[in-house]
Amino acid sequence: MLNFDLHIPTKIIFGRKAQEQIGKALKPYAGKVLLHYGGGSIKKSGLYSEITAALRGSGIAFAELGGVVPNPRLGLVQKGIELCRKEQVELVLAVGGGSVIDSAKAIAMGFYYEGNIWDVYETGQAITAALPVAAVLTIPAAGSESSPNTVITNEEKAIKRGFGSQLLRPVLSVVNPELFFTLPQEQLANGAADMMSHIFERYFTNTTHTDLTDSLCEATLKTIMKNALLVKADRQDYDAWSEIGLGATFAHNNILGVGREQDWACHGMEHELSAIYDVAHGAGLAVLTPNWMEYVYKDNIAIFTQFAVKVMGVEGGYRPAEAPILAAIAKLRKFYRELGLPSTLKELGIDESKLELMAQKATGAAYGAERPLGNFKKLLWQDVLAIYKRSA
């Protein structure tokens, strides 16, 4: 086990009607907030009215900025920063899924940052201040509701980049599984693929002696897979959505990842797809992940055998060594398909014309600064290209 720090200051308020507590809960942090949201589904659902009523009821003033899209854009972030400064807000309240929360985090740190906040995503330089962020979650997927991470797309440059800072962990997040009842199958599927990937990125490691986090990862993966199928069968299954909502949060707040080297190659490769083709992050991950697994498993047969047996429930002999592993990857593909996720880049509308460009962007080779992607197996751009080609 490696040395680590773990600090999750986010307060999670979880359960039925939890959003009604948002006014009272935010009162200690702010007298005025930016209410940040997406395409307006929260107005149709009535959630907007509930939130604004709760804010007014607690005497919290608010400015508002809607319009966040999946793969959230830098342009709107910059608009949000200006608005927050002009309105002198004290907290950014995201009402939405991961895209809205990630956009809120970018605005929160941009508020104090002199210059273009994109610098931070490009250089990874540490930030020293950010407005507090809070969230009312409407899509369980990204785990942004208690993670320190944000991913933003620079639409002019067609680059999608992530950034993380403890200052960006939300102070407060409301998770009410009832709010998930109206999500379409596609968002359930994309969300499940994303949260599973957050666990895979931690699980597949060359660090040894990680019994506890191994088994916590396995438990969370199995819970998400089981309950995603339950929700597919009954979109109003509160209990199944609860498992997914809690699973999504635990998948990415890093309790599952402490003390182990993490990988993050699949996320890196997927960001290049989304940046150019604007595909759903979870769908991109579902395509890439099994192909990444097939490309890398020989580097550590032991952890992949453990995955096959403990997560995917592969039975039968372990000889030859690749047999249970390939069976497990096949089962994973089948699971993704069962949720309605794509298996190929082609299904995502991605042809082979830009695979090489994306591979070179993913490793930095396109910018003359290549560094290998991932830690489980260090991928050069030729490796990434090979994985993209397998995925075509």
Place this chain on the structure above:
Amino acid sequence: MLNFDLHIPTKIIFGRKAQEQIGKALKPYAGKVLLHYGGGSIKKSGLYSEITAALRGSGIAFAELGGVVPNPRLGLVQKGIELCRKEQVELVLAVGGGSVIDSAKAIAMGFYYEGNIWDVYETGQAITAALPVAAVLTIPAAGSESSPNTVITNEEKAIKRGFGSQLLRPVLSVVNPELFFTLPQEQLANGAADMMSHIFERYFTNTTHTDLTDSLCEATLKTIMKNALLVKADRQDYDAWSEIGLGATFAHNNILGVGREQDWACHGMEHELSAIYDVAHGAGLAVLTPNWMEYVYKDNIAIFTQFAVKVMGVEGGYRPAEAPILAAIAKLRKFYRELGLPSTLKELGIDESKLELMAQKATGAAYGAERPLGNFKKLLWQDVLAIYKRSA
């Protein structure tokens, strides 16, 4: 799944040499601290010198108070409160195991409390302020390093009582498994029994649809059991101690307990043993737990069957229903014995003369205010007596 709030603001600094960071890490919180510890083993081990050097190195002044004993006493707490007021300290730094941290928490809230801090333990009344607490953990067991709980013994009244408040979660805890190398087998065993009980108190529930936390509990229990035996075989096994150290923290910071009704009858029954006979908490739990299980399992065969199969690895048929459950309890007893833990109250030096008194104290019947103990099965004093008698 039940509604819940989860908020764990404690920062964990985990790993080799982690205690060297204590000065720098505490600097934002305090210019002067109370250094609180136990019987002086930290002076022999050199930890005291390391900690005081780190404090001095960061310009943090300190007063000090040693002498905390297992089942920490109210008398020393009151001394600590006076000292903190006189010295105007800003934080209480516990260097030790759960007893020292629990004592530190009592001092931290007593600092602001007008009147006798025992009131709070007796009435459970909410507190409104406490000094921040930090910890350098030397015994993995109680989980107090990131829990909101404290248990104190009023030695004059021979009563042991627990109290919890979010204000008592340490702001910072250092967990370095190297510090556990010198612990005797008895403390490993007592610690394992305590952390396992923290999970059992959460695991055995009548709440349904708790897939994720069920499986996280199971994963953590199995990890602790496996690694306790590894440490028994090699007291300097850093990796095995790491699993136990992380397991102890996760066992009681409530990530395993959210959304489910918890029980806490075994802890309640054990506190009566410790209060009168001053036995080790973990040893008392090891005696009582299997007897509690045998007394209550019929109330929820399903969760006990799950325990038998998923945690204790009982194989074979599930008919009759009690067969796997009784086999699992037998395996648990065997595991405790393998660690060197007692099976009977007699081995703890407890005869049958005060069983009735303790049963009446545990439920409050002794004070004319009986309320059932535990939630899995509501125990009246006659039930508690029956469990004590089974344990004799």
